[in-house]
Amino acid sequence: MVSAAAVGVVGLTGFRLLRGSDEPYLQSPFPPGFRWGTATSAFQIEGATREDGRGPSIWDTFARLPGKIRDGANADVADDHYHLYKEDVALMKAMGVQTYRFSIAWPRLFPEGRGMPNPKGIAFYQRLLDVLLANDIKPYVTLYHWDLPQALQDRGGWEQRDTAQAFADYAGYVAREVGDRVGHFFTLNEMRSFIDSGYGTGVFAPGLTLSKAARNQARHHAVLAHGLGVQAVRACARTGVRVGPAENIKIALPDIETRKNVRAAEEATRDMNAPFLTVILEGHYTDGYLKATGADAPRFTGADLKTISTPVDFVGINVYGPGAYVRARTREAGYAEMPLPASYPHMKSPWLGFAPEALYWAPRFLQKLWDVKEIYITENGTSATDKPAKDGRVDDLDRVLFLRVRGYFAWSLLDNFEWTDGYGTRFGLHYVDFQTLKRTPKLSALFYKDVIARNALV
Ligand code: BGC
Numbered sequence: 001m002v003s004a005a006a007v008g009v010v011g012l013t014g015f016r017l018l019r020g021s022d023e024p025y026l027q028s029p030f031p032p033g034f035r036w037g038t039a040t041s042a043f044q045i046e047g048a049t050r051e052d053g054r055g056p057s058i059w060d061t062f063a064r065l066p067g068k069i070r071d072g073a074n075a076d077v078a079d080d081h082y083h084l085y086k087e088d089v090a091l092m093k094a095m096g097v098q099t100y101r102f103s104i105a106w107p108r109l110f111p112e113g114r115g116m117p118n119p120k121g122i123a124f125y126q127r128l129l130d131v132l133l134a135n136d137i138k139p140y141v142t143l144y145h146w147d148l149p150q151a152l153q154d155r156g157g158w159e160q161r162d163t164a165q166a167f168a169d170y171a172g173y174v175a176r177e178v179g180d181r182v183g184h185f186f187t188l189n190e191m192r193s194f195i196d197s198g199y200g201t202g203v204f205a206p207g208l209t210l211s212k213a214a215r216n217q218a219r220h221h222a223v224l225a226h227g228l229g230v231q232a233v234r235a236c237a238r239t240g241v242r243v244g245p246a247e248n249i250k251i252a253l254p255d256i257e258t259r260k261n262v263r264a265a266e267e268a269t270r271d272m273n274a275p276f277l278t279v280i281l282e283g284h285y286t287d288g289y290l291k292a293t294g295a296d297a298p299r300f301t302g303a304d305l306k307t308i309s310t311p312v313d314f315v316g317i318n319v320y321g322p323g324a325y326v327r328a329r330t331r332e333a334g335y336a337e338m339p340l341p342a343s344y345p346h347m348k349s350p351w352l353g354f355a356p357e358a359l360y361w362a363p364r365f366l367q368k369l370w371d372v373k374e375i376y377i378t379e380n381g382t383s384a385t386d387k388p389a390k391d392g393r394v395d396d397l398d399r400v401l402f403l404r405v406r407g408y409f410a411w412s413l414l415d416n417f418e419w420t421d422g423y424g425t426r427f428g429l430h431y432v433d434f435q436t437l438k439r440t441p442k443l444s445a446l447f448y449k450d451v452i453a454r455n456a457l458v
């Protein structure tokens with residue numbers, strides 16, 4: 001997790017050769033004040049889905065549909081973080097993280113999505129905050145990480161404009177309840193993912209395959225919810241609280257880093273994020289997006305655009321693989337997209353291309369295109385083939401190699417319910433035995449601990 005002055009690898013101040021025999025050979029320090037964190041989301045770790053008055057979310061419903069989740073898994077127990085949260089904060093403390101990004105489950109607070117709050121819902125997060133603050137770990141709260149209350153989906157979910165207002169009401173409530181102890185709020189996590197996969201391809205909850213027009217309208221409602229959410233947090237929390245989005249920026253990378261290609265990649269990045277970050281940060285849909293969507297373009301008003309582009313205090317970006325590789329066209333203006341080479345390196349998840357340079361260019365383009373002053377890497381991590389050895393140690397060297405080139409808010413603290421992959425794909429720094437719920441720090445947790453302690457990549 002980084003701020004603009006100290007953006008991930010951009011903030012490196014050069015490598016230093018170390019002489020001590022037990023010191024790593026090379027060390028690349030980060031600026032003082034660089035914040036190291038780890039991240040999770042409510043649905044993926046909490047479990048206790050029917051406890052203390054929580055209502056069902058679209059993911060509870062979706063997970064029960066045959067064939068949707070690997071091995072027919074569900075998140076009824078997940079990491080049981082709802083009961084084991086103290087243990088999990090202790091894991092963070094042991095790694096030395098200074099910040100923790102977690103999400104609040106909307107259906108715990110408003111089982112019906114709106115109306116009367118369930119006091120037992122917010123009480124859980126108050127307990128979690130008590131423990132985090134007592135351990136000197138700064139909370140960064142995501143308001144929405146995909147667990148829409150099912151009751152709202154029954155009324156149309158993100159297809160309905162009214163859902164944006166319901167989100168703002170919920171966000172305002174959270175800000176009132178915890179805004180005295182939480183300094184940073186993220187509105188919605190990865191609008192692109194939950195709209196395009198939930199309402200477009202249908203592989204995520206609620207599993208709908210809408211027309212392009214309806215999907216584009218749902219995208220519009222999500223960015224509108226973001227804008228209304230920013231306003232609600234500001235209106236309801238103490239002054240000084242900071243708020244912004246956490247979006248999986250689609251990042252175009254220059255195939256060869258010439259000046260022209262870098263400019264082309266920048267332009268492509270602006271285009272590829274048109275329905276999400278670009279409209280949030282520019283206050284209008286690009287001509288290219290409106291032209292490309294044509295009759296399927298979203299319906300919106302000038303007032304909507306103003307709300308959507310309510311100034312944010314920072315931008316959080318989730319950076320995994322590359323969105324595309326591009327190069328400048330030689331004769332015409334614009335850029336050409338390059339196909340990924342067949343032998344492109346992948347981590348365990350087939351969608352996760354290995355592209356350390358994404359973490360370099362994403363914050364740079366964000367700054368260059370939209371003059372963003374404060375940037376957080378709100379997620380970055382990898383899945384790997386984690387298997388405990390006979391002695392119980394989990395030597396996830398592949399994750400260590402992946403971490404070596406980065407500075408960020410590591411996804412994720414624990415192995416968890418990896419959406420449609422169920423428990424079959426592990427992203428955690430801690431291995432979770434889903435039979436016993438025992439947590440074991442992997443080699444990557446120890447590596448990360450060392451990086452944090454030195455404030456340097458080693
Ligand atoms: C999501 C996480 C997910 C991670 C790995 C991100 O897109 O925000 O919830 O676990 O990717 O797939």
